[in-house]
Amino acid sequence: MSSDGTLNNLSFSPKFVSDLLGTTPGYIRKLEEDLGVEVGRVMRGSVEARSYSPDNVFELQWRRRAKGDLKGLSSQKIITVFVRKGGVAKTTLAVNLAINLQLQGLRVLLVDNDPQGDATSMLGYDPDRSPEDLKEEGLSADLGITGHWGNLLPLPNSRNEAMTLDQLIKYPFGQYGPHLVPAYEALEDMNTSLNASMHSDLRYSLFIAKARNGEIPGVDLSVYDVIIFDNSPSSAALSRNAMVAADMLVCPIRFDKFSLRALSRLEDMLVEFSDATGRSPDVVPVPTMFSRTRPRMQRNLATLAERFPNHITEHQLHQTEDYNKALDENVPIAFFKQATPLSIEAMRSVSMEILGRLKALDGGKK
Numbered sequence: 001m002s003s004d005g006t007l008n009n010l011s012f013s014p015k016f017v018s019d020l021l022g023t024t025p026g027y028i029r030k031l032e033e034d035l036g037v038e039v040g041r042v043m044r045g046s047v048e049a050r051s052y053s054p055d056n057v058f059e060l061q062w063r064r065r066a067k068g069d070l071k072g073l074s075s076q077k078i079i080t081v082f083v084r085k086g087g088v089a090k091t092t093l094a095v096n097l098a099i100n101l102q103l104q105g106l107r108v109l110l111v112d113n114d115p116q117g118d119a120t121s122m123l124g125y126d127p128d129r130s131p132e133d134l135k136e137e138g139l140s141a142d143l144g145i146t147g148h149w150g151n152l153l154p155l156p157n158s159r160n161e162a163m164t165l166d167q168l169i170k171y172p173f174g175q176y177g178p179h180l181v182p183a184y185e186a187l188e189d190m191n192t193s194l195n196a197s198m199h200s201d202l203r204y205s206l207f208i209a210k211a212r213n214g215e216i217p218g219v220d221l222s223v224y225d226v227i228i229f230d231n232s233p234s235s236a237a238l239s240r241n242a243m244v245a246a247d248m249l250v251c252p253i254r255f256d257k258f259s260l261r262a263l264s265r266l267e268d269m270l271v272e273f274s275d276a277t278g279r280s281p282d283v284v285p286v287p288t289m290f291s292r293t294r295p296r297m298q299r300n301l302a303t304l305a306e307r308f309p310n311h312i313t314e315h316q317l318h319q320t321e322d323y324n325k326a327l328d329e330n331v332p333i334a335f336f337k338q339a340t341p342l343s344i345e346a347m348r349s350v351s352m353e354i355l356g357r358l359k360a361l362d363g364g365k366k
Contacts, residue, residue, distance in 0.1 A: 006124030
């Protein structure tokens, strides 16, 4: 298991880590000592202080899970982040949801199901250049992308070279953090292979079930509690497969008329999928880029709550500059130390709501 750790150069104070995990710096230090996690040191003035990497933080939770202090889910759950509208923070939500669920002790696989590779880029990789190109420029070849989700799926007429999960997977925060199946533009060709398949919209579901049961050599998905698919706004075969496979459909909504229309179209698609496949995911609309000072947004929120009673998240992702600043710094908002509580706490609260709903779907813990 390699550990490319593109974002593992980040460093956190004990206070920041305790806030991430909802505890105290003293308890974090006790966990570190009890669980044998080796943490770096930095000089702050004349005093040596602890400095935690993301891998340190995730390792703490991983070891707590192994010890039995944290619980997983009794059965694997698939989350698909999708709505047929761009610019609504789909990728931002998918990436930070993966981080926050892993911080709660779950084992998360994030699948970039978008040929543009936005989640891949957000986690520090370069989907537009090969490892050879990067090496020539003096950069790490590990930042390049050589495969995608399609390299795992056996499909008719596919030109994708078969790969194992270990060959494909990326570890942006080290092995203890959420794992990533990256994407680049060649993933687009998979739409053609999917459309040529029998039961074309069921291919992801069938594949995941087999990989979970040990029936796909080199692809063991049973180790993950949650698989999250980040999708393009297109309703092509890639996104349709991710929706049909989903136990939960997370829909970021920007609260303009175009986003609400996109959600209406999505409702129609889900009815069709349910009629054809018998599957009906739990739909979770998430208000994004929200402003309480705009009456129109309040009205749209009330309208959405009427259409999806008990489904829309109680917390909203607010419109702040923190998201743009975090993107410029190439740091997910969950780990952006300069973020205001309005953004970092809102993302954490939405993630915890989604976790609560996963547990409700799960019906128990293992």
